[in-house]
Amino acid sequence: MAGLILMAGLVGLGLWLKAPRGLVLGAVALIWAGIVLAHLALPGSALARAVGGSLPTWVGLGVVAVLVLAYRAMLQRLRVRAVAPVSAPQQAKSGAFSEAELERYARHIFLREIGGPGQKKLKSAKVLVVGAGGLGSPVLLYLAAAGVGTIGVVDDDTVSASNLQRQVIHREADLGLPKVFSAERAMKALNPFVTVRPYNRRLGPEDAAALVAEYDLILDGTDNFDTRYLLNAACVAAGKPLLSGAISQWEGQLSLYDPARGAPCYACVFPQTPAPELAPSCAEAGVVGALPGVVGSMMAAEAIKAITGAGASARGRLMIYDALWGESRQIAVKRRADCVVCGTPH
Secondary structure (H helix, E strand, O other): OHHHHHHHHHHHHHHHHOOOHHHHHHHHHHHHHHHHHHHHHOOOOHHHHHHOOOHHHHHHHHHHHHHHHHHHHHHHHHHHOOOOOOOOOOOOOOOOOOHHHHHHOHHHHHOOOOHHHHHHHHHHOEEEEEOOOOOHHHHHHHHHHHOOOEEEEEOOOEOOHHHHHOOOOOOHHHOOOEHHHHHHHHHHHHOOOOEEEEEOOOOOOOOHHHHHHOOOEEEEOOOOHHHHHHHHHHHHHHOOOEEEEEEEEOEEEEEEEOHHHOOOOHHHHOOOOOOHHHOOOHHHHOEOOOHHHHHHHHHHHHHHHHHHOOOOOOEOEEEEEEOOOOEEEEEEOOOOOOOOOOOOOO
């Protein structure tokens, strides 16, 4: 169409002359308005035929152009709003986002499943992660990056050289440092807008209930069954969801245990501690370094979904990943009426 050729030529000339964008867009808009006016005032005339097209076509083209320009303007506004220095962030008051936070979380906000409301839920959420090792490393990094407002981390171990093959939150310079403080330093370096609460101790019966009660969602990245059962019992008693993961050698698994909302608890699925030879530790059996990264990242994704309400949660599903053969599968799990932790009392 002659009208489109004229517009394209005008844009090309403007780029060649390096004319101001606003001037070029204004000239194109004037041409478009003239063409629309010609079709309105003189339908079927020689002038209307010369510019080509029809009135609905030109009006639709104008609407599309306006929408594209509005979307570009919104993107540009988000980009330029990051004016606060990262080294000294200014926290927004009353749960609102600072300008730097809007820039930081823009890719979340663009997702229709999360958006602004979902990101606000992440900002106000309190998540407790038990274990700052293989699974805890990616979980803690991605929760901090996602903008979870308050993250508690429990671990009594220190960083050793054998950890660095898979526990990517720690560094060579952290050797000998308590893992919770090493993790806190990495998380704050990644996102200074989150609050990190390090608990440099082993979770025990004397403090499990009180600690769980302070948080909205509990993530279990531990490597021993005693702590898993203790944490599960505390979560069931408090009515808090427990997202638990486990890894060994080449295989990992995770599920969201939440009997308060119809899903089984951990003890429903694993009522007894397996024999040591059936579930050896990573120190005994080994583990491929990338496996906790995969399963831990899946746990972080499920945590984000659980907080924001996006997608289908892992409640009632045991998700299993086999890195050696590149296979994933799911097993449906249900509550047990005779469960000693969450079952119906007789």
